[in-house]
Amino acid sequence: MKLLFLVMGLLTLVTGQALAQCRDNVVLVHGNTATPSSWSNTLAELKSRGYADANIFNPDWGSKSCAACNNHSGAEETPVRNAIVSAINSSCTGKIDVIGHSMGVTLAAQQIDKLAASSYVDTFVGVAGALRGLHSCGVYPYNVWNSTCGYYGLSISSPFLDGLYGAPLGDKVYSLKSYMDQIVCSTGTCYVYGVHSSRIWYEDATYTYSLGHFGLQTDTAADQVDLIN
Numbered sequence: 044m045k046l047l048f049l050v051m052g053l054l055t056l057v058t059g060q061a062l063a064q065c066r067d068n069v070v071l072v073h074g075n076t077a078t079p080s081s082w083s084n085t086l087a088e089l090k091s092r093g094y095a096d097a098n099i100f101n102p103d104w105g106s107k108s109c110a111a112c113n114n115h116s117g118a119e120e121t122p123v124r125n126a127i128v129s130a131i132n133s134s135c136t137g138k139i140d141v142i143g144h145s146m147g148v149t150l151a152a153q154q155i156d157k158l159a160a161s162s163y164v165d166t167f168v169g170v171a172g173a174l175r176g177l178h179s180c181g182v183y184p185y186n187v188w189n190s191t192c193g194y195y196g197l198s199i200s201s202p203f204l205d206g207l208y209g210a211p212l213g214d215k216v217y218s219l220k221s222y223m224d225q226i227v228c229s230t231g232t233c234y235v236y237g238v239h240s241s242r243i244w245y246e247d248a249t250y251t252y253s254l255g256h257f258g259l260q261t262d263t264a265a266d267q268v269d270l271i272n
Contacts, residue, residue: 066093067138067165068130069271070100072123074145074171074260075191076110079103081257084264085142092268097133102126104150111189113146114196115153115203123147124154131163138165140271141213144260145226148172149197149207152243156210164213166271169243171220171259173197173227175235176204199235209244216246217270219259226256 069089071082079101089099102122105113113119130139141164143151148169155161176182176199180192183201192198220241222233233239242249254262 064093065135066098067136067140067271068098068100068134069094070102070123070126070130070139070141070151072102072126072141072143072147072151073104074143074147075105075113076107077144077147078107081144081260084261085267088264088268092272100126100130105146111191114190114193115146115150116195119150120154120157123150124158127151127154127158127160131160134163136165137163138214139163140166140168142168142170142267142271143172144170145172145256146191146197148241149174149204152210152212153203153207155212156207161211161213166215166217167213167243168267168270169216169218169241170263170267171224171227171241171256172218172243173240174204174207174218174243175199175238175240176201177227177240178230178232178235179226211245212243215270216243218243218246218249219252219263219266220249221252221254221256221259223253224256224259 073081082101104122105119141151149172155164177197180198181187183198187193187198195203218241220239227233227240
């Protein structure tokens, strides 16, 4: 009997350790002309909490020299889509978490929608996104002056954004925003039709910081990881 209890105890310990090591894979999607290294603070925070390299997917997308050339159609989509698919396929929990910054928010949201993958996303965190468009891009189809602001871009009421609006993105959805954001609020207002453009439809919560557009990515790493845990 003692031997049986000893074996059962060992099995419980091993099972508990296995469960403790099993966590959602994380996909980090950088912004326009940025690189995966822009997530260095978030990566360090994830590693400090026990995430392994195999748990983290950090796709590199888009031109680094032509911000106005990048949009949400074609080559920009492929690395993000592949990362989401790979993260889901290798997840030991069957779920993933997705954190996007700036244009990476809308690009990640688009791929989740196209893949019909929202049921696999436990938490979606949008950092300094422009889900409702940018006043600097104009209102579609007027004053649309480049690809980033065009049909598949971030002009207000672009066909891309209108088609994405309301799409389910995960079990829990959060936005991180600022009224000092020099990209989202570049024209002097952060609001599009009365709502801060970084806010996400049907979100569970939104958090406001006194940070600029890039500080929202680099200086909120601990909060980002808190939200996915």
